[in-house]
Amino acid sequence: MKKLSKFKAAMFDFDGTVTEKGSVAPSEEMAKILYKLAQEVPIAFCTGRQKSSFEEHGLKIILSNVEPSKRQKFLENLYLISENGSIGYAFNTDIDEYEEFYRVLWPENFVERKWLMDKLSVLTEGSGKVYYDKHEVVIVIGSRYHDEDKDIRDVYATSDKIYGIVVKFLKEVSENYEDFITVGNSGIGVVIMPKNGNKDKGIQMFGQLLKEKNGIDFDSTLSEILVVGDNPQPGGNDHDFLKGTYGTPYNVGEYISDTKFPLNVYDKNGTKLLHATGTIRLIKESFNSID
Numbered sequence: 048m049k050k051l052s053k054f055k056a057a058m059f060d061f062d063g064t065v066t067e068k069g070s071v072a073p074s075e076e077m078a079k080i081l082y083k084l085a086q087e088v089p090i091a092f093c094t095g096r097q098k099s100s101f102e103e104h105g106l107k108i109i110l111s112n113v114e115p116s117k118r119q120k121f122l123e124n125l126y127l128i129s130e131n132g133s134i135g136y137a138f139n140t141d142i143d144e145y146e147e148f149y150r151v152l153w154p155e156n157f158v159e160r161k162w163l164m165d166k167l168s169v170l171t172e173g174s175g176k177v178y179y180d181k182h183e184v185v186i187v188i189g190s191r192y193h194d195e196d197k198d199i200r201d202v203y204a205t206s207d208k209i210y211g212i213v214v215k216f217l218k219e220v221s222e223n224y225e226d227f228i229t230v231g232n233s234g235i236g237v238v239i240m241p242k243n244g245n246k247d248k249g250i251q252m253f254g255q256l257l258k259e260k261n262g263i264d265f266d267s268t269l270s271e272i273l274v275v276g277d278n279p280q281p282g283g284n285d286h287d288f289l290k291g292t293y294g295t296p297y298n299v300g301e302y303i304s305d306t307k308f309p310l311n312v313y314d315k316n317g318t319k320l321l322h323a324t325g326t327i328r329l330i331k332e333s334f335n336s337i338d
């Protein structure tokens with residue numbers, strides 16, 4: 048008999064968590080495992096990317112591993128929290144499309160989004176690229192090297208540099224900027240988001256929707272939601288996602304924290320497993336029916 052998992056849902060950061068470090072798309076093995084997992088429990092991707100980028104790089108490969116007869120059922124169990132927690136999408140079977148189930152607004156009264164984008168575009172010129180048209184709530188500055196065929200270490204270093212520039216400028220705008228805005232470093236770029244539109248909000252809203260829509264019962268901290276990411280360090284774009292306020296968080300990134308959460312993933316020899324390798328191991332350990 049199958050042993051039941053303690054988890055009733057799962058959430059995954061995308062880049063560096065579902066994908067290996069430096070890859071744009073998940074492997075076929077990962078796609079198959081995610082497909083199997085979504086047959087059992089609702090799953091959500093919680094990413095700095097916007098919906099179209101996720102559809103192109105994530106959903107396409109996963110769907111290519113889904114039998115046509117199971118496509119609809121699979122999409123119903125797959126959720127997307129995009130723009131680092133600012134917008135949530137759920138599949139609407141009536142229109143056969145993903146539809147927003149929540150959206151957080153940019154704090155225009157604190158600082159105009161367009162003005163900030165223009166300023167940061169000038170300040171990060173040479174290292175970063177502000178994505179003007181793709182994101183609807185957050186501001187994303189990609190490491191300039193991201194689009195080119197560069198050593199991933201250069202991409203990460205550039206991302207750190209951009210993060211420093213953004214934080215310095217926001218402090219000049221207001222010493223209290225963190226009351227309104229959160230800045231997250233994903234390693235391939237920097238996301239600037241409304242304070243209440245971070246990945247932590249994504250877990251709360253996902254849990255709430257599953258309670259209302261699917262009648263799933265969760266405890267008050269939603270600990271029956273498995274949460275996986277790779278940037279839990281202070282300033283990382285999974286910091287709020289993995290701090291343990293909601294969900295049971297696991298870290299598949301290199302950073303080791305001295306706090307209770309996030310937990311780590313190890314192989315049988317006690318070696319910490321990273322990125323997609325760690326995520327696959329964790330899914331198999333957490334859901335016995337998946338191998």
Ligand SMILES: [Mg+2]
Nearest residue numbers: 060062063277
């Ligand atoms: Mg990541």
